[in-house]
Amino acid sequence: MQTNDKAKTASYHADSQRYDTMKYNRSGKSGVLLPAISLGLWHNFGFVDNLQNARAVLRCAFDLGITHFDLANNYGPPYGSAEENFGTLFKKDFKAYRDELFIATKAGYDMWPGPYGDWGSRKYLISSLDQSLKRMGLDYVDIFYHHRPDPNTPLEETMGALADIVRQGKALYVGISNYEPEATQKASKILKDLNVPFILHQARYSMFDRWIENGLLDTLEDNGVGCIAFSPLAQGMLTDKYLKGIPENSRAAKDLTFLNKETVTNHTEKIKQLNAIAEERGQKLSQMAIAWILRKKQVASVLIGASSANQLKENVKALDNLNFNEEELRLIDGIV
Template identity: 65%
Template sequence: MQINDHNPLPTYHADPKRYDQMKYRKCGNSGLKLPEISLGLWHNFGHNSDFTLGRKILRRAFDLGITHFDLANNYGPPYGAAEENFGRIFQKDFLTYRDELLISSKAGWDMWPGPYGNFGSKKYLIASLDQSLKRMGLDYVDIFYHHRPDPETPLEETMGALDQIVRQGKALYVGISQYSAEDTVKAYEILEKMGTPLLIHQPRYSMMDRWVENGLMDVLGDKGIGSIAFSPLEQGLLTNKYLKGIPENSRAAKDGRYLKPDQISEEKIKMVSKLNDIAQTRDQTLAQMAIAWLLKDPRITSVLVGVSKPEQLDDNVKAIANSTFGPAEITQIKSLIGAS
């Protein structure tokens, strides 16, 4: 992140009305509540991004009642950069608001060379969280996730590491991300026996990526596990950005790691255009409707968004004003995206 103090921001004082417009949902069977919209720092907080802009985004988020900031050890670039820059911003702007914030991090993807910097061993998870806490300047995170399933490490070891992390006071709660329905049940049962509840699951979920509807959402509801959906806008496809093709300044044009141009077919653009027409009849942007579509399910605790400018947060937060859909709207939308 480009550190630019030539035009320092004024001292931050949070908006006293920050809790008036946000809604909060109970996370599964726990006593914890999450804002219906959470902010992810996956993009735009690396060392190649503007530091002052990052501060403005985080300030605007909190002023809108977004109390949950979601990170991971490998967010950057380079790996660790988002946590480092968040730590700097936290010290400048949010130190006095720590008890009003939920800060989460994760480990599970490749982080450093050698056999101990990846997947789900106790060695990796505990070392990674220790590094994350140092980068952010925190004594603990509110939620620590295992970022992805590990086909080689016994689930008992991975869940044992999460249990140990809670008992050490390095995290208040633990979660998992991208686990199948079957493995979620196993993880839940292992942690339950240890006395550490599985608080939350973070799956990829959008109107166009609905694998969670084939069993996982039922498991989360049955077990009382919360959920926070990431990539709700399908990397920007569920916005008005691609209605006329691929703009030159879009992520698909500049960075093919996440949304490849060949994924934006003419057929998909037609579908997105029809969804946009429905959104307009609801007096919503397409992005707002896509977020609302997920929030209509009470098993979704929060929707995780990423933004490149503060104004996008205002647009996203407006989605919570109307997250109900009539039978005719549901039928019409499912006819476009396919019924589950």
């Protein structure tokens, strides 16, 4: 049951100074500038969550100059509920600011029963985006992603669907997520030949998870495509949450799919050592982890989640110190 969905709050007027301090980076060679920190609605925005808290987080984000909100068809829980809640809040608070926002959604994971509700067919991608636009109350999204590679559908079909979505006016730009370098190169060529603006690759990246350093960042740079990094805090490990053990109500304590007690225990000593470096820099560990990713020239933005406005403000403070000296980078590499 959704909570507080009928609660009333004062009408929203965005902070007039919202663009004064946020840093914006160009996405590849496109005309798009993204905030260095973007807000992901993967968690905390579903029907199981408090709608007024979600509203406070979104308002805080925009007031801080965060113009990019990232969703997907199956975010929730339940599936679709993050988009529906976002649509409710967009109508109430952000409709007047639509042209200042860069809104993303995706399709590629399990969404509905049957053979057409998963992976990367033309049928699935176009149907899914139509559903997403209806849930959010939007005429178009700024970028639509294929969420993961489909090993069984020809890449030409998947990329062709993205091209037609742009031509239909349902998305301004397209992106892909979780693609390896070779598939990214092929996708880029297909989209270039189709004259479709492919501007972003969304990839998992943190100090603990460096798979995109396998050549993907170079591939993106060669093709003029930006990178937006998700899970920058390694599901919460790169914060001060686990410095003194595993709290009862933490994600790790619940042994969820993306984080469990064993993983945290195996990383505890590294977390403590990294935290010591962050303290020397005058930062929290989470802030240093975000700054560490943003030092890569290919990274246009870091995608973070937030359970509260205060947590969001704390993470945005990462932008106060983005510089690393060689010794700091050497120490970090030595630890992880």
